[in-house]
Amino acid sequence: MNFQDSFTKELFEKLFSGEKKSVYNFLKIEIDELYKKAKEENFTGPIVELFRKLLKYREMDNISAESFGFTKEQLFELAEKHRQIDEHGVTVGGRVLRALPIVEEANSRVAEYLAKKDTEAPSGIELWDQIVENKKKIQEILGISNEEWNTYSGQLKYAIEDVETLSKIIDLPAKAIKDVLRVTQNYRMRLTPYYASLIMPGNINDPVLLQSVPTGEMVDNVGVEIPPVAADHSPARLIDQFYPRVVTIKSTNMCAMYCTHCLRIAHIGKKDRIYNKQAYEEALNYIRNNKYIRDVLVTGGDAFVLPNKLLKWLLDELDSIEHVKMKRIGTRIPVTTPQRIDDELLDILEESNDKKPLRVVTQINTAQEITPVSREAFKQISKRVSAVLNQAVLLKGINDTKVKMWKLCETIQEAYVRPYYVFNCSYRNPQFAHMRVPIEVGQDIIEGMYGNISGDAIPRYIATAGGKIPLHRTNVVDRVNGEIILRKPWSGEEVKYPDANPDMYYNDDKFAFKKYYE
Ligand SMILES: *Cc1c(COP(=O)(O)O)cnc(C)c1O
Ligand code: SF4
Numbered sequence: 001m002n003f004q005d006s007f008t009k010e011l012f013e014k015l016f017s018g019e020k021k022s023v024y025n026f027l028k029i030e031i032d033e034l035y036k037k038a039k040e041e042n043f044t045g046p047i048v049e050l051f052r053k054l055l056k057y058r059e060m061d062n063i064s065a066e067s068f069g070f071t072k073e074q075l076f077e078l079a080e081k082h083r084q085i086d087e088h089g090v091t092v093g094g095r096v097l098r099a100l101p102i103v104e105e106a107n108s109r110v111a112e113y114l115a116k117k118d119t120e121a122p123s124g125i126e127l128w129d130q131i132v133e134n135k136k137k138i139q140e141i142l143g144i145s146n147e148e149w150n151t152y153s154g155q156l157k158y159a160i161e162d163v164e165t166l167s168k169i170i171d172l173p174a175k176a177i178k179d180v181l182r183v184t185q186n187y188r189m190r191l192t193p194y195y196a197s198l199i200m201p202g203n204i205n206d207p208v209l210l211q212s213v214p215t216g217e218m219v220d221n222v223g224v225e226i227p228p229v230a231a232d233h234s235p236a237r238l239i240d241q242f243y244p245r246v247v248t249i250k251s252t253n254m255c256a257m258y259c260t261h262c263l264r265i266a267h268i269g270k271k272d273r274i275y276n277k278q279a280y281e282e283a284l285n286y287i288r289n290n291k292y293i294r295d296v297l298v299t300g301g302d303a304f305v306l307p308n309k310l311l312k313w314l315l316d317e318l319d320s321i322e323h324v325k326m327k328r329i330g331t332r333i334p335v336t337t338p339q340r341i342d343d344e345l346l347d348i349l350e351e352s353n354d355k356k357p358l359r360v361v362t363q364i365n366t367a368q369e370i371t372p373v374s375r376e377a378f379k380q381i382s383k384r385v386s387a388v389l390n391q392a393v394l395l396k397g398i399n400d401t402k403v404k405m406w407k408l409c410e411t412i413q414e415a416y417v418r419p420y421y422v423f424n425c426s427y428r429n430p431q432f433a434h435m436r437v438p439i440e441v442g443q444d445i446i447e448g449m450y451g452n453i454s455g456d457a458i459p460r461y462i463a464t465a466g467g468k469i470p471l472h473r474t475n476v477v478d479r480v481n482g483e484i485i486l487r488k489p490w491s492g493e494e495v496k497y498p499d500a501n502p503d504m505y506y507n508d509d510k511f512a513f514k515k516y517y518e
Pocket of ligand 2: 264265
């Protein structure tokens with residue numbers, strides 16, 4: 001018998017090496033039916049199914065294929081048929097002995113995640129019924145009409161800024177209320193009613209609550225001077241620059257909602273400040289006069305806090321600078337106050353994106369923050385700009401397990417947002433200390449994604465320390481005689497990988513067409 005490949009040969013050897021014995025009638029009927037289908041239909045499916053079943057009975061009970069009345073020739077005919085149908089000439093042996101077990105093995109890597117993702121890390125879409133309940137309650141307590149709820153100005157008008165109002169909406173222990181009151185003497189707390197509606201009642205450490213209401217070291221270190229973000233990176237008014245070709249314009253110090261883990265906490269909040277045009281002009285002049293600059297990030301605070309007219313003016317000015325080739329806008333508002341995303345704003349984004357690529361960079365830290373409302377906002381934005389990217393912060397109790405972080409990345413991807421960075425929470429502010437996560441934990445979480453979820457749902461893991469420094473472990477285990485040993489992140493398996501020939505790379509002065517011009 002001329003087997004198509006060693007896999008098919010191996011499969012036949014296995015199938016016919018078992019014992020010939022009598023089998024239960026129902027097994028015989030099952031196999032007969034599969035055989036009939038495999039012979040009659042012009043599909044590979046029934047053939048694969050038949051061989052799989054035969055292999056299963058051989059492996060479980062040592063039953064030879066002969067026990068079902070098969071000759072080698074009969075089955076060989078089916079193996080041939082399989083190969084002929086398959087467009088790529090894949091053999092039934094390869095499929096049954098290799099491909100299917102590999103898929104099963106891969107499935108087992110994500111089984112635990114799939115079992116836990118909706119209970120350990122439910123999205124705001126899955127929690128929507130409860131969020132609607134919360135919304136009704138908040139509207140009643142604060143006296144917010146539906147109309148006001150659905151507008152940005154309404155959300156800001158009723159923003160929750162003091163612990164007294166907060167405690168009407170969320171059950172907080174008396175001691176916590178006292179502590180928050182103390183912290184908020186210095187710290188600007190603010191939740192929009194919409195963002196507050198994402199907090200799940202009864203969960204004492206709700207991940208949305210932890211991001212918006214001070215706890216832990218913020219309480220213990222109340223009043224401690226927070227180191228300002230380094231002035232040594234601000235070469236011009238409103239400008240931060242770590243890199244030659246990318247700069248940020250800190251366009252405002254305001255946000256719609258303030259985060260307990262905010263890296264810019266020393267500059268943000270406290271007192272709302274509208275910057276005057278002169279400040280923006282000075283920033284723009286710095287960019288105009290520095291031809292190296294190619295990519296400009298309009299950040300804050302939150303850049304969507306800017307009135308539409310001002311945002312449009314800024315984007316227009318940037319688009320008119322020839323060496324500026326692309327722009328980014330940093331905003332959390334689609335997550336915290338999606339009501340801000342109106343048609344006028346969307347038109348401005350599209351108009352600027354038509355001139356030069358515009359990306360929106362947001363911050364989503366839990367799947368819980370993706371609701372039907374924020375998903376819709378991101379969908380609308382994604383239609384008008386060249387990309388919507390997420391920069392999450394790795395935070396204890398919020399997204400510091402595989403299940404939570406994977407679920408976050410998958411959920412935002414399903415909401416038109418691409419995971420871009422995950423930042424390790426900064427060491428600079430003692431008030432964040434309780435939310436920090438060891439780097440190794442972050443590495444396991446992020447690197448565990450390789451091979452297990454879509455590649456474009458995998459963010460890069462970053463430390464911010466005078467610029468962004470990647471924290472990923474390398475997968476290069478060793479280097480032996482021009483070969484490197486690579487480790488597959490998802491299985492730990494080590495594979496040899498020949499490196500490029502350095503002689504050819506560095507010393508080939510007759511490279512490609514060059515050899516014709518001796
Ligand atoms: C984050 C950041 C950038 C952008 O970095 P990318 O790696 O290009 O996303 C640029 N400038 C400053 C000051 C930043 O904080
Ligand atoms: S939205 Fe950004 S800038 Fe504003 S408080 Fe949160 S982390 Fe800070």
